[in-house]
Amino acid sequence: MSLMGEIVSRTEDNTLHQSREFRLASKDWTWWKLFVSFFFLISAISLSTPLLTGPDEPSHTVKAAAVARGQFFGTVLPNTDPGHSKVGSPYIGVQLPSFFASEVLSHADCESFQDIYPASCSPSWTTSPPGLKQASTYHGRYSPIYYFPVGLPSLVFPNQFGLMLMRLVSAALCAVFLASAILSGIELKKRKSAVLSILLGITPTALILFSDVSSVGLEIATGLCLMASSCRLLVEPKSATSRQIWRVAISASVLCFMRGASPVWAVIDIAIALLAFGNLGSIRNILTIKTAKLAVVFTIISACTAIVWILAAQTLDLPGYTPPGSHPLMPVFNHEITNSFAHLYQQIAVYGIITNPITCVIWLVAVAIFLLLIAPQIRIRPALIFVLFLVLIWFLPAPLDLTSYREFGGQWLGRYLLPISSGLFVILGMGNKASSKKHMLDRKTVFKGAVAVVLLADISFVYQILRAYVVGANSSVLFFLSPKWQPAISLPISLILLAASFVFLFLLSTSSKFGITLEKNKDLSMSKI
Numbered sequence: 001m002s003l004m005g006e007i008v009s010r011t012e013d014n015t016l017h018q019s020r021e022f023r024l025a026s027k028d029w030t031w032w033k034l035f036v037s038f039f040f041l042i043s044a045i046s047l048s049t050p051l052l053t054g055p056d057e058p059s060h061t062v063k064a065a066a067v068a069r070g071q072f073f074g075t076v077l078p079n080t081d082p083g084h085s086k087v088g089s090p091y092i093g094v095q096l097p098s099f100f101a102s103e104v105l106s107h108a109d110c111e112s113f114q115d116i117y118p119a120s121c122s123p124s125w126t127t128s129p130p131g132l133k134q135a136s137t138y139h140g141r142y143s144p145i146y147y148f149p150v151g152l153p154s155l156v157f158p159n160q161f162g163l164m165l166m167r168l169v170s171a172a173l174c175a176v177f178l179a180s181a182i183l184s185g186i187e188l189k190k191r192k193s194a195v196l197s198i199l200l201g202i203t204p205t206a207l208i209l210f211s212d213v214s215s216v217g218l219e220i221a222t223g224l225c226l227m228a229s230s231c232r233l234l235v236e237p238k239s240a241t242s243r244q245i246w247r248v249a250i251s252a253s254v255l256c257f258m259r260g261a262s263p264v265w266a267v268i269d270i271a272i273a274l275l276a277f278g279n280l281g282s283i284r285n286i287l288t289i290k291t292a293k294l295a296v297v298f299t300i301i302s303a304c305t306a307i308v309w310i311l312a313a314q315t316l317d318l319p320g321y322t323p324p325g326s327h328p329l330m331p332v333f334n335h336e337i338t339n340s341f342a343h344l345y346q347q348i349a350v351y352g353i354i355t356n357p358i359t360c361v362i363w364l365v366a367v368a369i370f371l372l373l374i375a376p377q378i379r380i381r382p383a384l385i386f387v388l389f390l391v392l393i394w395f396l397p398a399p400l401d402l403t404s405y406r407e408f409g410g411q412w413l414g415r416y417l418l419p420i421s422s423g424l425f426v427i428l429g430m431g432n433k434a435s436s437k438k439h440m441l442d443r444k445t446v447f448k449g450a451v452a453v454v455l456l457a458d459i460s461f462v463y464q465i466l467r468a469y470v471v472g473a474n475s476s477v478l479f480f481l482s483p484k485w486q487p488a489i490s491l492p493i494s495l496i497l498l499a500a501s502f503v504f505l506f507l508l509s510t511s512s513k514f515g516i517t518l519e520k521n522k523d524l525s526m527s528k529i
Helices: 003-048 055-070 098-104 145-150 160-186 191-201 204-209 217-234 244-254 262-277 281-285 292-312 329-338 341-348 357-377 380-397 397-402 414-421 426-431 443-470 491-511 513-519
Strands: 093-099 130-136
Touching: 003 204, 003 491, 055 093, 055 098, 055 130, 055 145, 055 160, 055 397, 093 098, 093 292, 098 130, 098 160, 130 262, 145 160, 145 329, 145 397, 160 217, 160 244, 160 426, 191 217, 191 426, 191 443, 204 341, 204 414, 204 443, 217 244, 217 262, 217 281, 217 414, 217 426, 244 262, 244 292, 262 380, 262 414, 262 426, 262 513, 281 292, 281 329, 329 341, 329 397, 341 357, 341 397, 341 414, 357 426, 357 443, 380 397, 380 414, 380 426, 443 491
Parallel strands: none
Antiparallel strands: 093 130
């Protein structure tokens, strides 16, 4: 090779290397922007609602404080619940600072089980009295993976401030996987439909659940990330990287440790993605990438470890309602199927007993716009799997509830299915084919409009929840003019933070710079970094 040719070759190599470095740096900044956006939004909701009012939040909080202190199991308490038919008990006793026994367990139920009175009905928080007391939790058999980091603030602050920090740590964990899910959509050529489908998976109910101390929120976030990252790998396997493979492995592994049914959700998410986009060629291509086989082994070991914990700790032994005994199961099954619509509604616009049908309508409008956006490019295979997935979501709660019906009674709630149902529209969003045909509408405008409607559904639900806590659900629609209850950071600051967070998420989700980032690195997309 001539000296001039060698110089040109080195220049081209340096240019390609710089392009790769720019691509990696751009992706890293994109993820961080998404993480900050979701973290601030979830944190704003967390700090705007009363502590311990989320579904089962007091029990999750006690579990987190106990795990942070090394009490992974605790003491099994006597079974005094007449609605629980087993000899054992799901209630676990742990030794915690007196604050957790006096405040966490005896907080005013008026906040949690009704919505017509404001949160001002709760007694004011007090400083933790000295000494340790026994506190109980019916989540004591759950894996410590989620609870350990969330409980750490309680070691330093066994008080109200510590509870706020615990919510923020939980928000950060959820934001990690939500940012990774959106990034999986951004990495595809069909970015707009992919990102929109993931945003639809973050239903208003899911968004509010992210703001509580509860493993349910992280279970939903990891489930959505697993579906989005799995589909991204299979849709464009030739551009897959080690980082994207580990995104699948980590989200699947963490999901398996969340709750008793979580390994089932992980299997369903991966199976649906494979049915929609998988083939032997794409799987072989992915497995040739460096560390891919190690990621598979890591995931299998994690899943097996989670299953061992579930069986050994009897995680599925839950508190139950009055067991029906030998009641015929067929009428029960028919009743469960009849409740399927209610289960779907609970996944969209239900938080505790706070409901908002308007939110559900707005979210369905966003779904309609999404379908209009992708209609000309829908592929047959993903469309068929989408229909199959929808049928599964509709009918699955009935047989799952029947498996333990005679021992515990009907337990199913719609939010339990969100770890898989949140990925429903990802199948269509990532499975539509690229088309050079001109759309009858401006795709960019439709996309931005759809994102705005999705966030409007979230805003309407957050509004209803704040209204219920501040003045009561049936009081003035202008609740902020005469508040009867104030969040810890004050209502005006809460509203400002919420508005800024929603605007930031909209601008970030609809940014055209992501498309430029993808075009800058066509060569890198074939690498195995």
